[in-house]
Amino acid sequence: MFDTVGTSSILDPLDAWGRLRSRGVGRLAVSDNGNPDIFPINYLASADQILIRTAPGTKLTKLMLNESVALETDHYDAEAAWSVVVKGTARHLTDEESIRAARESPLWSWMPRSTDAFVVITPTEVTGRTFAGH
Template structure:
């Protein structure tokens, strides 16, 4: 296999959401004052948005200053790899009804810390790729 078409498949948005719903750990890219940061975090994908919980700190400050964010998950086996990227707007949930709704989501932290702040990413784009893995071809 040497053609890019043979080894890379563009996923449609519904396939991306299936992958997002099947994972619980991703990476959030946020920026403020010209500095870009990437944070690993647990999340829940409901099929149209990404929900996360956090504590006051750098990522929350950055999302408050600049609400445009990117979120990414990936996975791989010996045969293939996948990547899904969500670009969108982060919103700090601050109404009682939004927080109560978020409390009902199956969002579980991997860390034994209390996280009281919910943030929801509303996508402006959802893209994904599936890659067939294999050895690099011989050079000419």
């Protein structure tokens, strides 16, 4: 699948963004006192940012803030695979208007909870690769 040894090619940035937006499940890598940690997450990628919903007070919430983060999403089948990685910074949404908009976004409508916190990742780098099948 993700053959880091064999043939792979770099995606055009617009293509990488498009694939990122086409998916809603990824994994978020964060730093826990310098040690990597990784969490599966649901996300919603819009034009220039990525929205994540989380429960306040969880380990993920703590690790995500004031830290660089990396988010990966991918897709693979028997013939080919691709992966997009976003690097960026995370911040809590704190203003009412943004929180309301996040609550009404398509990602979260199926399970609204009044206590949820929303975190926005602002990308500094989005890269994608395709991997040849075998």
